[in-house]
Amino acid sequence: MTDDAASAVLDTARLARTAAADLAPLPRSAKDAALLAMADALEARTAEILDANAVDVADGRAEGLSEAMVDRLSLTAARVSDMADGLRQVATLPDPVGEVIRGYTLPNGLEVRQVRVPLGVIGIIYEARPNVTVDAAGLCVKSGNAVLLRGSSSARHSNEALAAILDEAATGAGLPPHTIQLVPGHTRESVKHLMTARGLVDVLIPRGGAGLIETVVRESTVPVIETGVGNCHVYVDAAHPSVEQITEIVLNSKVQRPSVCNAAETLLVHADAAEAVLPVVLLALKEAGVTVHADQRAAEIASVNGVTSIPVTDDDWGSEYLSLDLAVGVVDSLDDAIAHIRRWSTGHTEAILTESQQAAKTFVSHVDSAAVMVNASTRFTDGGQFGFGAEIGISTQKLHARGPMGLPELTSTKFVVTGEGHVRG
């Protein structure tokens, strides 16, 4: 049984490898034509997609999925159209493949060019939302990669319909067959086989909760790009901007969309700023429905304004709440704030709010995270906000890509060296 499951996954990966070899040299025009055909096919076959999705939704309800999860899982004609438009949008983006990163002629006349090439076969492991199936397929096609999709088993029928429609449309438009495939099997075993398909799969990108990402990182022998766990901090410096501006940034960072990785989870305030800042900011947060987990100093200052709080624990400092909760602490110095962040951060995004050029410089150079904001909301760490046009995830590791990943981050490079009979002396 296990052997069958393993060989099914490996067979799929081998088909992807062959597809990748044929896909890599294709010009942009071929890939864009396929993306447009994929978009049209989604819209033309909406009924089929919605039928498959209805099965997943019914199964989910029967298994007692929460209404929030059912909503994430549910597709409508409008949502299918949005996915199709996403593919059309990717078609308008520049092709990263072929870009010359470096190019020069050596003293001996050898011409050296470092050129972007596709990674090859990309495996994406993700949870719930079926739209990831379409987004990931589109970005991989555009960057010349074959893709192995391993979605949540709760979305299996939706994903099967979507992947089949996309691959059929891509093939019809001239791309190699098996450019877009689902990983067969719905057990944890099939994920394991994907994670050990070294030599067949070039990179795995897990998208989802911390547990999923940790499992993939620990067990995969295929190289992994970690994404998206964000315990993000906002630090208010002694030389702080206006309390109004601080309130606006903290609220935006925490409240605008608390369930995403670039939402703030901890607020640190310099002791010299605490009495001016905390009562106003915490009251505003409270009014926005935020539960405050405060250290003793913050709690005392906030209570002046009638804001109650829960005592903060190490679990809080280490939490990515993804909810309307915020850990709040008072620190005695910029250095203490940096030390706190270095200890507890997941390396996603941290912000400093300061009028001091020196404090901003120190914070930026000492905080070891993918993105550091100066006087701006943590919510800006996002491929769309950064102007990338598309995003496959936000890398929180240091190798290959760090921060929002767009199309260039789905490529590798190759050195092309051209001589006229050159030999090494």
Next chain:
Amino acid sequence: MTDDAASAVLDTARLARTAAADLAPLPRSAKDAALLAMADALEARTAEILDANAVDVADGRAEGLSEAMVDRLSLTAARVSDMADGLRQVATLPDPVGEVIRGYTLPNGLEVRQVRVPLGVIGIIYEARPNVTVDAAGLCVKSGNAVLLRGSSSARHSNEALAAILDEAATGAGLPPHTIQLVPGHTRESVKHLMTARGLVDVLIPRGGAGLIETVVRESTVPVIETGVGNCHVYVDAAHPSVEQITEIVLNSKVQRPSVCNAAETLLVHADAAEAVLPVVLLALKEAGVTVHADQRAAEIASVNGVTSIPVTDDDWGSEYLSLDLAVGVVDSLDDAIAHIRRWSTGHTEAILTESQQAAKTFVSHVDSAAVMVNASTRFTDGGQFGFGAEIGISTQKLHARGPMGLPELTSTKFVVTGEGHVRG
């Protein structure tokens, strides 16, 4: 015992992590001063280094190390001076840290800059030669990284002396203590603890034979950059250059330094070129001491010129000989050559010798290797030859770095985003 070994390695890694945090923001001047102090210290304390090395050499002889291995292990005053000069050379190279890779202002006025930052803590696992201790330490210091060195146990006394002298000199010049450390312990266990020091070590770079690299890749939970295994191919196209030029390039690729990863291991010749090319090239190889492992067609053609050969096997096609052996085959087309290479190559370096622009283009776009040479020797895939000034290894993987790795490849990046109270709408 194992627990003690584990905690010794983890304690060392924690010290490195602290050093890395203090090292990252230091300016180029501080790092260059340290490199020069390290170079001076090596020369001033040559006697100490040679004494330690003599113990390793005596131990090696006692354990029956081959004379070639003893030579690789042996240091002399001249070799110590060369290592010192290597550090001085690294001091002259530009500092990659702080380089702005991308920078732009968004329509909303947010300033986005993507800046090079150190990776943090780099672990290097390597074999025999003690000069790697010095090279790796120098490159890591220059790129602002703390380094954990895990050399061969056969060079333990030499490495201990070198690392102690280097770290003492670096600290004396103002770098954080523990910037340069050896991994404690000489058993395989200590390597294992290094490979699983996730969160403390940012990347592992194994330098050595295929076995070492395979072990690290399979067992490490710390991200790894694979280096250096090269089963490199030279393909002679139907539209080939002069037989003299082919002979010169093939000889250079195979014979100039057969023990290194960018030496050629396989020669493929198009059937239309075989009769003109093979007798001359194989005779020249034979005269240079090369053992030819030929397929039937190549063997027959070569025998015309009195060149004898051994029948080639799949083991040969898959071998990185690192010796004066060459696998030779005749192929019916450029596509067959590409298919052969895709099957057997380790993705290091492949060369095409052709007069045809179309053949060169097809070869370059279809061969999936770190470096592709057109009418040049495979031996050019090298950081020094590419003008990088220094090289930590040659990556044969696709993530992060591919091909020769210089100082920029020892860095990550960070997004620095500066606003004036910006919040997301």
